[in-house]
Amino acid sequence: MAANIDNDVLDAEIVTVSSGEGIRTEADFDEITERITAALNEDEAEADPMAAMSPVFRELALPKLPVLKRENRARLQMQTPNRLYFYWSLKNNPYQILHRVFGENTGSYTLILKLINTTRDREELHVIDAEGNWWFSVEPDSTYRAEIGFYAPNRPYFRALYSNEITTPRKSPSPRVATEADWSIPAEKFAAVLDVAGFKQDAFDVAIAGDDADGARTASYAAFARLVDRPAAEFEGFDADDIRYALTLLAGGATLEDLRFHVSERLFAVLQSAIDRITRENAIAALKSEFEINDEHLIEEYEEIGPAVFGSSLVNFPKRMVKRSRDLNKINPLSSLR
Amino acid sequence: MPIGYFSLILHAHLPFVRHPEYPEFLEEDWLYEAITEVYLPLIFIFQTLHEAGAKPRLAMNVSPPLCEMLADPLLQERYTRHIENLLELAKKELHRVRQEDPDFTDAAQMYVDNLSASLGLWNDRYKRNLINAFRELQDEGVIEIITCCATHGFMPLISTPEARRAQVAIAVTNYKKHFGRQPRGIWLAECAYEPGIEDLLKEYGIEYFISDTHAILYGDPRPRYGVHAPVICPNGVATFARDVETSQQVWSAEIGYPGNDLYREFYRDIGFDAPFEYLEPHLHADGNRRHLGLKYHRITGKTVPQNKKGAYIPSLAREKAAENAMHFIGERIKQAYLLRETFEGHPPLVVSPYDAELFGHWWFEGPQFIDFFFKKLHWDQSEIKAVTPGDFLDSGINIQRQQPTASSWGEAGYYKVWINEGNSWMYPYQHDAERRMTELADRFAVQRPESQVQSPEDPGHWTSDIGLVTRILNQAARELLLAQSSDWAFQIYQGTTVEYSSRRFQSHIHRFDLLAKMLENSSPPYEGGVAASASSAEADRVVLSPDQLELLTELESRDNIFPEIDYRVYQSTNSFTN
Numbered sequence: 001m002a003a004n005i006d007n008d009v010l011d012a013e014i015v016t017v018s019s020g021e022g023i024r025t026e027a028d029f030d031e032i033t034e035r036i037t038a039a040l041n042e043d044e045a046e047a048d049p050m051a052a053m054s055p056v057f058r059e060l061a062l063p064k065l066p067v068l069k070r071e072n073r074a075r076l077q078m079q080t081p082n083r084l085y086f087y088w089s090l091k092n093n094p095y096q097i098l099h100r101v102f103g104e105n106t107g108s109y110t111l112i113l114k115l116i117n118t119t120r121d122r123e124e125l126h127v128i129d130a131e132g133n134w135w136f137s138v139e140p141d142s143t144y145r146a147e148i149g150f151y152a153p154n155r156p157y158f159r160a161l162y163s164n165e166i167t168t169p170r171k172s173p174s175p176r177v178a179t180e181a182d183w184s185i186p187a188e189k190f191a192a193v194l195d196v197a198g199f200k201q202d203a204f205d206v207a208i209a210g211d212d213a214d215g216a217r218t219a220s221y222a223a224f225a226r227l228v229d230r231p232a233a234e235f236e237g238f239d240a241d242d243i244r245y246a247l248t249l250l251a252g253g254a255t256l257e258d259l260r261f262h263v264s265e266r267l268f269a270v271l272q273s274a275i276d277r278i279t280r281e282n283a284i285a286a287l288k289s290e291f292e293i294n295d296e297h298l299i300e301e302y303e304e305i306g307p308a309v310f311g312s313s314l315v316n317f318p319k320r321m322v323k324r325s326r327d328l329n330k331i332n333p334l335s336s337l338r
Numbered sequence: 339m340p341i342g343y344f345s346l347i348l349h350a351h352l353p354f355v356r357h358p359e360y361p362e363f364l365e366e367d368w369l370y371e372a373i374t375e376v377y378l379p380l381i382f383i384f385q386t387l388h389e390a391g392a393k394p395r396l397a398m399n400v401s402p403p404l405c406e407m408l409a410d411p412l413l414q415e416r417y418t419r420h421i422e423n424l425l426e427l428a429k430k431e432l433h434r435v436r437q438e439d440p441d442f443t444d445a446a447q448m449y450v451d452n453l454s455a456s457l458g459l460w461n462d463r464y465k466r467n468l469i470n471a472f473r474e475l476q477d478e479g480v481i482e483i484i485t486c487c488a489t490h491g492f493m494p495l496i497s498t499p500e501a502r503r504a505q506v507a508i509a510v511t512n513y514k515k516h517f518g519r520q521p522r523g524i525w526l527a528e529c530a531y532e533p534g535i536e537d538l539l540k541e542y543g544i545e546y547f548i549s550d551t552h553a554i555l556y557g558d559p560r561p562r563y564g565v566h567a568p569v570i571c572p573n574g575v576a577t578f579a580r581d582v583e584t585s586q587q588v589w590s591a592e593i594g595y596p597g598n599d600l601y602r603e604f605y606r607d608i609g610f611d612a613p614f615e616y617l618e619p620h621l622h623a624d625g626n627r628r629h630l631g632l633k634y635h636r637i638t639g640k641t642v643p644q645n646k647k648g649a650y651i652p653s654l655a656r657e658k659a660a661e662n663a664m665h666f667i668g669e670r671i672k673q674a675y676l677l678r679e680t681f682e683g684h685p686p687l688v689v690s691p692y693d694a695e696l697f698g699h700w701w702f703e704g705p706q707f708i709d710f711f712f713k714k715l716h717w718d719q720s721e722i723k724a725v726t727p728g729d730f731l732d733s734g735i736n737i738q739r740q741q742p743t744a745s746s747w748g749e750a751g752y753y754k755v756w757i758n759e760g761n762s763w764m765y766p767y768q769h770d771a772e773r774r775m776t777e778l779a780d781r782f783a784v785q786r787p788e789s790q791v792q793s794p795e796d797p798g799h800w801t802s803d804i805g806l807v808t809r810i811l812n813q814a815a816r817e818l819l820l821a822q823s824s825d826w827a828f829q830i831y832q833g834t835t836v837e838y839s840s841r842r843f844q845s846h847i848h849r850f851d852l853l854a855k856m857l858e859n860s861s862p863p864y865e866g867g868v869a870a871s872a873s874s875a876e877a878d879r880v881v882l883s884p885d886q887l888e889l890l891t892e893l894e895s896r897d898n899i900f901p902e903i904d905y906r907v908y909q910s911t912n913s914f915t916n
Contacts, residue, residue: 174558
């Protein structure tokens, strides 16, 4: 039954392929089968647009990324002031290197990635493979270098490879005022300049920090300590601008989640550890305890204009407040008035 | 003396999209649409304003890839066919809508009028080369044309100083070729800046660059006049930064002018609305529907579904564009008074940069808005003066010295659009090619080894070709430059044309690799070839198989950007200077 069906199918194909020739003998059958095979192959050739191409055109029609040669690579790139990207590879097997250097006595050495904040003299370590990539949460206004090396507890660390250096930018106005008379500007006036530029958040921050940088730093630590209910001394290694940035965002109605990736990872971790205390009211109370601000300065709501624009780009627009009073006078840190 | 200054800056850029290997190519339409909707209307408006005595001073970046495409005979020929086809369809449409959809008659008539005028300008006035038109406008003092990174490379994500330098050096050379003079300013691709880039700009005679707002606002020391005055970097190069208020007013998808209900709806297009059989003669041979640029609906309302949009009435949209231009000027005057008061009498400068393609492509009425804006600015007020950044530098107004900070104009203000979890895979390949390019440029900088090509008929016979190494290196440089276009990473992040952008990046890296291997110690990629070998003493000759020569020739034909390129710009020594 199955054979009959096959022959029926073949009969139909023969008529098509052979322009009406009939099957008379077994030789005819074989010949036609052969021609069908050839025709099928011809069809395949036509369906494949690359079949007729020269080797060069085939090569170009199928672009492929080359296999990267095994080499020593250690490249650090900035994504944002709070995030770095790092990729690396080693030319030779790291464990063979270890054996070559230490013989059998490799102990507990392992290959690690070290990120060093050379500005604040901090580092973090991660166990890694011979090649890969890593995203780091970092702090603004710091210089970083990544290293690949061999690490073992209680034994010397050996650096095998190091990266380029990256300096993350400030993500707030500079605390430094020009020394030339033409360009020198007090905090109160600079806050107004930022305000008319649309950088309301920074205007507010500059206004509350005032011209007393030390006083503003101390007040920031104290306000933050009050918010998270921990001693201010614990935060002296933190960036005061980052702290005030977090406090003013929270006081303006931002949630803790809004701050993720916008403040340093360790500041975020402290806030997370005190999550029950992170409310707008507490942030306002913390700020008011250390800075001479009143409710009038804090009634605004944030109005964020999204990055979407007409066309294909996404453009950076700063957060802004609605109902912002331009009166940013006299909201210096209380400590500077004491 | 005006109350304040205003500087409009238009950034005209498209990635290098040229596919001679196909008779038609969808992505080439990006260029054709921009010529019809943006560049021709803007050129015509600027010229007309100038002739009427209302010279519109503004800066315009015409990026090097765009310059190269506009000057390319193949693309000029293809564009001519494109606009002729569109005009034929528009005429057919005018006849059809008069019978079937009289509500659309005004719009259909507008397309026939506009396209007829555009075709006339293209063929007769500008002789199919818009570079000449831009150059003429600059020479007549109407616009100040600035350059851009050679292939819109995102400078902070380029790994070697040589590859960064090449983006600037090649751009300046290309600018001189097209515009016959040294550029005063540069548009750093995506306004991406990090401290130190200004040193390269100075090396190549660039006086200023455009940056994002916080480059200056967060710069050191504090800027006395915020973003409303340029600053001069410690090395003497100036930067002008973007004003946020004007940016949002014109561009924001939430609050910007282009969202007005009377303006033309971008997403309803006859290419998707008309019956296939009717459209077929006007589509590409693949028969795929696509935006054709004939759109008959107005926005009507942001929440109105596409199938409920009302008819587009050109006269009402034009009135709205005039009204928006008046409003914009009114706001600028108010802004100038407020800034001047804040600055205690110092005249402010508002710098307003936009993608040029916003005006006409995304915002159809954008060129009319610019036309009305400059007319009113010239005749109806004296508080605001339009200037270019170059004019401002020449004005003698004192400028503060400051070190700007790293920044870009992309989402969130830094680099995340161009380096993130979705596109970071690109950088090891790009950086590897950058390093190899300099290694090759160094190796072949002084001594050009004898180069030979194997005869296809007689594999034992070799023909000398003294220019072969130079050709390989120049083409490798072109492929690297094309791979560096920030457009690919951007579009992968955006989720638009991801396949095309990934493929373009892969293609250029692949092509670079094939070319580099012709000169590096490697196995021949094709049968019958002899390995290219050219290292030190062992290799005083470079040999190519016929296939390799064919490959080189084919790549030169396809990726023909910058015929004037000199690969020695990638040398690591300082022997290559401008």
